[in-house]
Amino acid sequence: MTEKHIKLGLFGFGCVGQGLYDILNHSQGLKADIEKICVKDHAKKRKIDAKYFTYDKEDILNRKDLDVIVELIDNSQDAYEIVSRALNNGVSVVTANKKMLAENFEALYQLQEKNNVALIYEGSAGGSIPIIRNLEEYYDNELLSSIRGLLNGSCNYILTRMELENMDYGKALGMAQECGFAESDPWLDVAGYDTMYKLILLTVHSFGIILKPEQVLTLGIQNISFDDITYAKEKGLRIKLIATAHKVGDKFRVYALPHFVNKESDLYNVLYENNGVEVEGAYSCKQTFVGKGAGSHPTGSAVLSDISALTYHYKYGYKKLKKLRQQHKGNFDSGKLLDVDFDIKVYIRFADKNDLKGIEIVAVEEEFKSAKTNYIVATVKFNSLFDLKGKQDSKLFVCVV
Ligand SMILES: NC(=O)c1ccc[n+]([C@@H]2O[C@H](COP(=O)([O-])OP(=O)(O)OC[C@H]3O[C@@H](n4cnc5c(N)ncnc54)[C@H](OP(=O)(O)O)[C@@H]3O)[C@@H](O)[C@H]2O)c1
Known part of the structure; x- marks a missing residue:
């Protein structure tokens, strides 16, 4: 050329x-x-x-x-x-x-x-x-242990405007679309799919494994309400949709889920349409990249x-x-390196307790009931959350604690 x-x-x-x-x-x-x-x-x-x-x-x-x-x-x-x-x-x-x-x-x-x-x-x-080029070249010989990121400009924009400006979810989404941050089909953004696709790419370049979209647990922010934002604010936390891939022993835990993030995290102050990616390696420790995540x-x-x-x-x-x-000598299946059998602590807001059916709850730490809203903070089986992925009629909001 x-x-x-x-x-x-x-x-x-x-x-x-x-x-x-x-x-x-x-x-x-x-x-x-x-x-x-x-x-x-x-x-x-x-x-x-x-x-x-x-x-x-x-x-x-x-x-x-x-x-x-x-x-x-x-x-x-x-x-x-x-x-x-x-x-x-x-x-x-x-x-x-x-x-x-x-x-x-x-x-x-x-x-x-x-x-x-x-x-x-x-x-x-x-x-x-x-x-991507950094993961491919700079972290080439580094023993990477984890990568975590805010990878969807629209979701981060919506969450920021809801929290800092009390803006309604629908209005914030409309503005993300007007600004050109959102996908043509905004469901891909808010239901977490866009984050998941990007996570799959980063996982290839971080760890060398190719996962299929159906193998990666993904839940979005489409059911978030001001009750969730208020819950987070009262505890000095922010809600962020985080993509994560980390190594545990010989296996990898890879998922895109809303998380509560505290002030000590570098991702806490990544706001509006900005993206942030934290890379952690055995010798380099943690590094965070921040920049505009979407737009023309x-x-x-x-x-x-x-x-x-x-x-x-x-x-x-x-x-x-x-x-x-x-x-692995030609006998390689990335899916076998994926760990989906572990417990995870989550906050789940729900309207009807029947909506929790199917989620395997190991232990409930906190439970709140009122005429307006209900939530639990519980340890659940990670695997059992897969049924909620992409479920358009689910009203649950799930957030990693
Ligand atoms: N927007 C962002 O911030 C952003 C960020 C990162 C990555 N991306 C990715 O970049 C790509 C483009 O996104 P965008 O936001 O630019 O989309 P967009 O504004 O909706 O534009 C899509 C363009 O694709 C054309 N198109 C659709 N189907 C076509 C086909 N079969 N043959 C030829 N042209 C076709 C459309 O043609 P017409 O003009 O005739 O309608 C339009 O010009 C997507 O893969 C998106 O995921 C977007």
């Missing part, structure tokens, strides 16, 4: 695609031209000349003169088709599509190996925080950095993954 002028084929011209376009126009260093942009909606007015646009993906995928395909669409199935076609054509790809990556990681890893081509995706997790320009800048990395032929080495697979 030439180091001077690179030719890009871009899929998607929404929040992130337009952010990338703006940043590229102001970039001093990187010389890159967007040759064509593929979008979907013929009726939509575009901010730039119609000559750039196509509605047919073949107009980009069939071109032989493009150096990089940049995939920034909001549909994971179409994105997977585009990305796998490009990789099979031997063209490097930059994407920010965490859902597509997490749902298809093993296949995408194999395609990179088979075609000896790069697929990089810094914008897909942690927004503008350069976390912060994500666009991460995408630009990836395009720039491709000009010096950057590729993820997946050394941790390869080492683990070598150790």
